Amino acid sequence: MISYFVSFLIMGSIYAMAALALNLQWGFTGLMNFGIGAFYMLGAYTSAILTCPATTEHLGGFGLPLVVGFAGAALVPGVVAFLIGFPALRLRGGTFAIALLAIHETLLLTVRNESWLTNGVWGIRGIPRPFFEVINPRHYGYFYLIIAGGLLILAYLAITKSVGSPWGRILRGISEDEDLTSMSGKNCWSYKMQSFVFGSMVMGIAGATYVHYTGFVSPQVFNPLMSTFYVWLIVMVGGTGNNKGVIVGAFLVWAIWVGSDFLTDFVPAAVATRIGFIRMLFVGIILTVTILTRPQGILSRKRLIADWYR
């Protein structure tokens, strides 16, 4: 049971990292990124390919240290976000969101079909797990929790420090009124690009943290429901524009998601086979209840900003 709880905390930390990155892009900059899964996936596959031992199944066999894998997991999504940002950041609101969703689907199809690169739908196995050989497998979860939790704390501090700086103030200005912000003498497009790239890099690191925990990656993990809209749900429940709220939201939503798995023990067998759909129904209910009862989320943005000046 404890190991299950540790696993819950690790996955919650990974989702919290991705949600913090989305919060930077959406909560503080107003960029409606519906392609989170694309950057999460790029980070995951980049680190997997860079660190895996030699294989004929897919590109890779580089066997590089995990640090290099994590660095690549930040760099590749960052570069891709930079290239995508040139055309996409000319779009606003919903059109930007749809463009990112399309890019996610395109990259997902590429990963599924380009077997020489990613081993297609069979995925990549044997992804190295840090110090797995020297740590008792029974206690490995605790060790990885330190890594995932540490990365989450780093992501939280980096993003919170950034949004509290004059740089972050420009981002908040853009999210409220881009025209007015441009009259501060700042190039809003450039700031949106910086936020987009920074957030995408953190999403990539979250992806790498995931694959080095599971030791396996396949395209199924990155379907839009689990890799994009789930992260959106976390931000909306936790509190858009509030980093602490987003972390709370990540663990709460993940708890509801994994908790709903236990429902199979209490429902008839015919219903138990459809439990996956029921869990998705739960996601819809959480979203609806949040919007109706607390649209600002558990912790609102206003409270956070007031905290800075206390």
Added chain:
Amino acid sequence: MSLLTVRSITAGYGVQDVLFDVSIEVDHGNVIAVIGPNGAGKTTLLRAIVGIIRPKTGYILFKDRSLVGMEPEHVVRMGLGWVPQEENIFPSMTVAENLEMGAYILREDIHERLDEVYAMFPALGQRMRQMAGSLSGGQRQMLAVARGLMPRPDLLLLDEPTAGLAPNLVRMMLGKIKEVTDQLKRAVLLVTQTIDALKLCQRGYLLSAGEIKYTDSTDQLLGNQEVRHLYFGGGATSLG
């Protein structure tokens, strides 16, 4: 040479033109009014000047340099400030943060500049850590004008700064505008619909249906029977 010269511009949104062959001039230190009914294109004119929309024809010169095609962030660095009528502050930021947003182009220490602005608007100094979204209507307008003044613009574009304010706040705001022009020697292009605001100006342009119908000194404009009839409603003090 005028500080600002707008010559024969046609501008609008997409295929819909709003301004047709509009020309205005603003000299150094002058207060110039643009008056006209709702929907006349007054706000569009200001948006074209600051670079948010691009004129299809004509040209705009500021300090002898063309503003056409220039991005707003470069326009403001040339010494042009803009205070929109609505959504002219950042509600989720404090008063101090709003003012700092207006001072990013300054290379000097902004604390001295903040002190100057707080001296001009004491009510803002008392509320520097208050969220701007919680200010009253008059305080918001004060903050918007103060933010516009932070970078010490040579020309400040004010879009109906007294709209929706109580009469005592209108008088206060007009007093501040007079202070800006008399003491700070800044030029102001003032979009307004009130006679009291028009009286502050040396000259006025009457904009109607996207065209300049009249341009004259304020006295002449106030004495023009057709202008009075159309926009002042006889003896009324409001143009709108």
